[in-house]
Amino acid sequence: MTVSCHKCLHYYVTWDPQFPHGCRIMGFKSKRMPAIDVRRTMDGKNCNLFKVRNPKISPPKAYNLR
Secondary structure, three states: OOOOHHHEOOEEEOOOOOOOEEEOOOOEEEOOOHHHHHHHHOOOOOOOOOOEOOOOOOOOHHHOOO
């Protein structure tokens, strides 16, 4: 089963057109979905930091990168 970044609490959309997808918990931006890069790096294993996002609750304040 492949992890869906859109359903993950740690996924975000960046302002960088070169790297539009980001993972806050792993601290990187990517051209592809972060789960794809993680899978390539981990020899085919899914991201083990995936956490289901509750659509009614916004991400924790610690993730604000201002």
